[in-house]
Amino acid sequence: MKTLGQIYESFRFAWRALKSNVLRTILSLLGVTVGIFAIISVLTIVDSLEKNIKDSLDFLGTGVIYIEKWPFTADNDGVYRWWDFWKRPNASYNEFKFLQANLKNENGMVIFSGKGNSVIKYGNNSIGQIRLIGGSQGYDVVFEVNIEKGRYFTPEEIESGRNVAIIGYEVAQALFPNEGDPVGKTIKIKNLKYIVAGVIRKEGQSFLGTPSNDYCTIIPYQAFRRLYQTGTGNPQELTSRIGVKGKESDVGLVELENEVRGILRTRRGLKPEEKDNFVLNRPEAIANVIGNLFDVVGVAGWIIGGFSILVGGFGIANIMFVSVKERTSIIGLQKSLGAKNYFILFQFLFEAVFLSLIGGMAGLLLVFLLTYVPMGSLVVTLTVKNIVLGLGVSSAIGLISGIIPAALAARLDPVLAIRSN
Known part of the structure; x- marks a missing residue:
């Protein structure tokens, strides 16, 4: 209770001191406000950019190893x-089957290929610039295929390469504007008929404009091979990729990567001294490059905001020195009535931190308002982590700026302090 009482008394003294000269208080707060705004706004935009870019790479899947050239x-x-x-050489269908038979640590596997700028037709309606994807069994395990209407392919349809298709949301809207449910209808791809088995739920546009299922059509891999030459391993043909989904942990993925490398080197007859003629790609590699880039931008934000914070800290130290000088006689009176040195120290430290926190909260408010500014497809979010960081930096600046004035006030001789006026 005694501690709570001291905090309450310190709060009253701090509030009264700040109210006594509002203009001086505001001018002292500006440095902290601008500094916190500069640092947290940069970190918020950097975090938002990084999150939006990584979300745009979700089409690559998570915990997936890609075998390609x-x-x-x-x-x-x-x-x-x-x-x-x-x-x-490109990844081949025979290699896919070989890996499927020999891998022990995989949680799903697919061989797939794609062709852009495809035209899909239904009656008199057509839509171009569609990404046509041929996927084997396991495509819906490695990648997210959220079916809104209809169903996914059956294993028999995939293995036999039947002419069935799953279309994206925008494809369905363009081909069947007034037809209702497209499932069971017949569309045409390169003048061949395909029955619509399902429609994918709307995803919307990503920040980077990366491939979206809204503008894609998926058919069985063997049906795709009847349209385009792929899956034989020929370097000149349309590229096929093998995706292997592993365990989410880094250790599990490393074990899977080593297993895939050993089996594929054996399958391709590579000697121990020969280099791999394939690559095992992981989406995390792109994420790490992006993370390193934004770390540099974040450091720049700290440097820019640091100068403003430094100015703000000097402003708070200055106002605290003035406050100690103005209240010297009051400090002497408090000490003569029994106030301990630590109470005086705590009182002025609390005032400095309180002052700095007000400036920090004002800076955070400006950052929060910044999140409502339209920035196209970039979604800016002020995270709890950055709010806590902003308040923490503000408190630290207040503590550092107020420690010397508070120590001087605590060490004043009560008799000399009372007689100072």
Whole structure:
């Protein structure tokens, strides 16, 4: 109770001191407000950008290893050796079957290929620039295929390569504007008839405009191979990729990666001294590159905001020195009535932190208002982590700025303090 009473008394003293000179208080707060706004706004935008970009990469799946000839990122020396990569063989259907029979640690596997700028027709309606995907069994395990109407392919349809299709939301809207449920209707792809088995739920546009299921059509892999040459391993044909889904933990993925590498090297007859003629891509590699880039931007934000925070800290220290000088006689009177040094110290420290926190909260309010500014497809969100960080930095600045004035006030001689006027 005694501690709560001291906090209450300190709050009253701090509030009275701040109200006594509002203009001086506001001017002292500006540095902290601008500094916190600069730091937290940069961190908020950086975090939002990073989240939006990573969300845009969700189409790559999570915990997935891709077997293909083109790596996602450059080598460790920063060089992307395309002249070596294009000679590599594509992943083949026979390799997919071999891996399917021999892998022990996978949670799902698929071989798939795609072709852009495809035209889908139904009667007199058509839609172009559609991504046509051929996927084997396991496509719905490795990737999210949220069916809104109808169903996914049956194993028999996939293995036999029947002419069935699952269409995206926008494809359904364009081809069947007044037809109601498209399931069971017959569409045409390259003048071949396909029965619509299902419609994918609307996803909307991503921040980076990465491929969306809204503008795609999925057919069985063997049906896709009847339209385009792929899956034989020929470097010149349409690229096929094998996706292997592993356990979510890094350890599980590393074990799976080693297992896949060993089996595929054996399948391709590579000698121990020969380099891999394939690459095992993981979406986490892109995420790490993005994370490193935004770490640099975040440091720049701290440097920019740090100067404003420094100015704000000097402003708070200045107002606290003035406050100690103005209240010297009151401090002497408090001490003569029995107030301990730690109470005086705590009183002025509380005032400095309280002052800094007001500036910090004002900066956070400006950042919060910034989240309502339209920024196209970028969704800016002020996270709890950044709010706590902003309040923590404000409190630290107040504590550092107020420690010397508070210590001077606590060490004043009561007799000399009372006689100071």
